[in-house]
Amino acid sequence: MTSTRPDPTLQPLLKNHPNLSYEGSKGLVMDGTSLTDIASQHGTPCWVISADTLRHRANTLKDAFKARNLPVHCHFAVKAQDHQACLTVLAQCGFGADVVSGGELRRALAAGIKAQDIVFSGIGKTDEELELAVQHQIGQINVESVEELHRLDALARKMQRRARIAFRVNPDIDAKTHSKITTGRAEDKFGIAHDVIPALYRKTQTEMSGVELVGLAVHLGSQMVTDGPFRKGYERIASLVHTLRADGLRISDIDCGGGLGIPYRDETAPPPSMLAEVIAETLGDLDVQLHIEPGRWLAAPSGVLLARVIDVKDAARRFIIIDAGMNDLVRPAMYDSWHGILPLHTPENMEAGDVVDVVGPICESSDIFARQRHLPPLKKGDLVALLDAGAYGTVMSSTYNSRPLAAQVMIGGGKQAVIRKRQTLDELLAQEAVPDWLLHT
């Protein structure tokens, strides 16, 4: 019997994920590849990332700026997804990188991203990290405090180099996203307060020889789904540019940061054309080189996390216990974030029947992927996909409860490859040593 009642979860999810579809006995297919086949071959939990979706989204983003005739340098935020294979896809699409540690810098370089296409943000860059950046003469270091500015200036002079820098501005604007991923309010630890920028900019450009100050950077937060905060932030930057130029100071680059959100559930998330439009309207006529640092928008919908149902526990609630935990995907536990969940077998009825809690095996009450969610009936042994796991997924996973890191598979062009082997317990244990003096007492 068919019904016209819209399903509470499945239909909108599939509509928002054109790279996913049910194909009869193949079950859920991602960009032409059966996810059941992947789970059967590689076991669960298992991350799957589609090079095709990643490439498609990278090109869509670039096209949005091209359509507005707005040249922009795109730097992928490596923190969202740092795998070499993903960075390679993005480098092939002409992306540079936004890095926040020496480790990410090394990864970007190793993936073939040119040093001049790398920007380095972060409030706690160590001397060693700054030295690495200066040594490689990366495109831009986004300086986040007066203290860091002095440290970098001295270090670069000592190395007889001149570091290309921008000031990351704290504009004191609320990004209207989850508080834990908001970065541009005065009380947040990021950036230099906007009201001290003019004096500091003058002093830096006229007195400091270790740094070449080329402009400003701003990043308000992540998973932003309205245009208002972007517009406010960029207007603040534009007004600073006018102030600085009126003072005879040079400004050639503006880094607009990342933050573009995606519809995890049924949010109306603005497309990249909105971002291009807002940047064009606020900063488009300033005659500067524009930069963006997107992460989530590119990577999240390109990846899923596959898991198997260990048990269905009927208690006060029906608990679907899966073999992925918060150690794999921590976002729901950390931010109460909502991730779509789809069975890998084609459901008999897309209407979804049971109201269940989907939980992981970790000994933490916060190890919950979905509360009171309408899902098609699931039984022990069934496979599920947690959606939008391509960003802030693998990179935030841990081995909590001595659970080895899950395998990672890349699909693309009808091919597939394991891009990270499942960690073994032996490998986990091999990293540890028991001091001799403990054993011989």
Ligand SMILES: Cc1ncc(COP(=O)(O)O)c(C=O)c1O
């Ligand atoms: C400085 C900076 N740039 C870019 C990003 C990427 O943000 P998103 O993944 O939301 O695009 C972040 C993370 O929030 C960031 O801190």
Ligand SMILES: N[C@@H](CCCC[NH3+])C(=O)O
């Ligand atoms: N880790 C966050 C995003 C933080 C971005 C870093 N500034 C998330 O999963 O949503």
